[in-house]
Amino acid sequence: MSQYSASEIEAKWQAAWETAGIFRAKRSADKPKYYVLEMFPYPSGRIHIGHVRNYTMGDVVARYKLAKGFNVLHPMGWDAFGMPAENAAMASGGHPKDWTYQNIADMKAQMKPMGWSLDWSRELATCDPEYYGQQQALFLDMLDAGLVYRKNAVVNWDPVDMTVLANEQVIDGKGWRSGADVERRELTQWFFKITDFSEELLTAIDTLDDWPSKVKLMQANWIGKSRGLQFSFDMVEPAEGFDKVEVYTTRPDTLMGASFVGISADHPLAKALAAKSPEVAEFRALCAKGGTTEEALEKAEKLGFDTGLRVRHPLNPDWELPVWIANFILMDYGTGAIFACPAHDQRDLDFCRKYDLPVVDTFFATEDDTPVANTAFVPPKTDKVRWVNHFAGLDVATGDEAINATIDFAESAGWGKGVTKFRLRDWGLSRQRYWGCPIPVVHCDECGVVPEAKKNLPVQLPDDVSFDVPGNPLDRHPTWRDCACPSCGKPAKRETDTMDTFVDSSWYFARFTAPRATTPTVAEDAEYWMNVDQYIGGIEHAILHLLYSRFFARAMQITGHLPKKAIEPFNALFTQGMVTHAIYQTHDADGRAVYHFPEEVEDGVLKATGETVEVIPSAKMSKSKRNVVDPVSIIASYGADTARWFVLSDSPPERDVEWTASGAEATSRHIARVYRIVADIAAMENATGTGDDDLLRATHKTIDEVSKGLESFGFNAAIAKLYGFTNTLHKSSAGGDAKRFAAAALVQMMAPFTPHVSEELWSLLGKDGLVSIAAWPEADPAMLVDDTVTLPIQVNGKRRGEIVVPKDMPKEEVEKAVLADQAVIRALDGAAPKKIIVVPGRIVNLVI
């Protein structure tokens, strides 16, 4: 072949890899293992450029480690349960199962041409009974170990469709289909006891050395450990069987600024009052309006209801405070009751101003005693402040000191107790939906809630379901619900809730070590392949998915499914930025947003109808918003090597990248240029030339820099070095021997990025075997050091010139050389420098 043709070579080399079986992971003692995993995709049906970027990053790592002599495990699967399949069934009448498996087939067909070094023999889909049956076994073991329980929790309830809505389906407090005002309603649900591990999940963050610090910080904040004071306000007149209100506060030091006692609308006292008082019941109903997200609760207008009940201040029995029901107090956190200190909490202040409640300052800044008006004074807890008549005798002290002093004071006086609490809540896993893993329990009138027997697993989803009415089809299935109680054998009903899809993705990394096993994992395989050495995925999973996986690793260790060393399953984490793209939307007759694919839009109008589209710039690519870019056309036009190189070349991998089509053409030209340069070199005579040594040095330097780039996810930097090295090689007048050495190194270094053309050029250079498994080139340290160094010279921090000096010239001689330099003499203009700063090997700065 005389010129580069992607279409001819890519299929050829993919077949060669397949035949050689070089990506099939096998356990063996002779090599170290390396497990690289990218977060598995949801089978939307089309791969998008974000997938291409994510999986190419993982592939570069996997291929580099393969060349470095590791046994590499690089698997792929499908996060295949979830709402979009049901939505598709509702929209077009098909079945979620058919839709999902068709999407998997389509996406796999689009992924194969990318040439990723995946071990497809380990492919799994979470909707395969082979997978979810083992997940049910895992669930039963966790139930047995006391890690699962049932309790009430609130959901978004659509009162028109009579169905539970996902947060995503609540838009501005209304149901997405019915448009009805959404209510918060309690339901009995299954929970994982993740809070048993709050302390452990928090402290173990310190062991995650190769995780981004921002992710560790987000997880720590999410777990939210706090120390505070728990104590009671005695009621002046007991009511509804309550004689006190127990509160928890992280700022007990502000107790003298208490304005009222607030209880959550879901507090037992509020419920008890509502049973007697229509006004309270009405207020509770008002508080129940809207969605369940923390954001909705935080942003909602502050509402309060004065119960008329009074409580006594613990430090002064004559001081009575009113008890209010307030919508911003969460039943899930602390005791569901607080005391409000408006002077030092903005929410409390807003509330007190609205309902005309007193505002009492308890401390001031050391130099400023302006009373609080409409902005609460909330300095960092590490700042010293001046206290007003503090009951524990403080004058000037930090918030932290005051909190500790107050807790000690309350404990020794016997009216309060220092308590550590966590923000983290237990993980509710019940979903009132069809397309998920059935929860393998049975409800029996005689025996209560009974786990399904393991021999009856998997509890398979029935195929004969319809989606023509809202709600969970399992709930109204004529026969699937009916079963025999595993305990007493009498007729019973199956649980119709299925599992949160986060459960599916919380252990797939472990399943990949033995994907076909008839137990969740196999000890020898888990022992050999765990942990994941490098995990790669989107920053949007920084908290939930990763925290749930960390919990599952612990639960699986307790239930005997993972070894102790896998307690933290991901040794290193890399969070790639998202690929963003403009969203194109129009509105239907009812004013609801309709999204359009980029290829349907031209010059701001829909190609089909000429309708003007609204452009929302730079949003996260998402299948529901349809702002996805199709990589298939890039591969068809330029080939996989171009697509692979291009997605990694322009932007640092952790950063978001706005996708634009320009540049693929240029990448393709560059690959063709490398092809020509290397092909010419392959035809050169064996000989020496001028600059052999320079080229050799440049080669070793590039090997060093590119290897470092690959080790540290500096893919764009590594590619920039490869561009530079290609230019150096092209301009060099070195002889055939040196050039062939340099060309072979170039081809090898490009191989993780552009494996197909690299294989072609490797064989063109007359090398034996596959470049994919050729040993990675090593840089000779002796070739990396230069004898001289160029030092920039600054005068008062501004660059005025530069000198070239021997690498290890002593400071005094550098100073002499600098002062003798013409540019320096000109810049000094006769002035004598006050100070000369010489940073060896870096810079010289003269201060005048």
Added chain:
RNA sequence: GCCGGUGUGGCGGAAUGGUAGACGCAGCGGAUUCAAAAUCCGCCGAUGGCAACAUCGUGAGAGUUCGAAUCUCUCCACCGGCACCA
């Protein structure tokens, strides 16, 4: 609202306390060609200057330092997460 992040030429970005703009794209000029494509060579932050060079310049403002894109504080804009999107 709360938590986390990002901000540098026309564009993607490099430099993580030491020469701001590596490398790439776009653009401009030249060579080659009957012509074009491809290819090759060169220029390319702004302002002033024939030039040498000077001044300004990393979202805005302040600070620390011999020296700041980089560290600190305040503010602005955008992005991610907020427990039932995956």
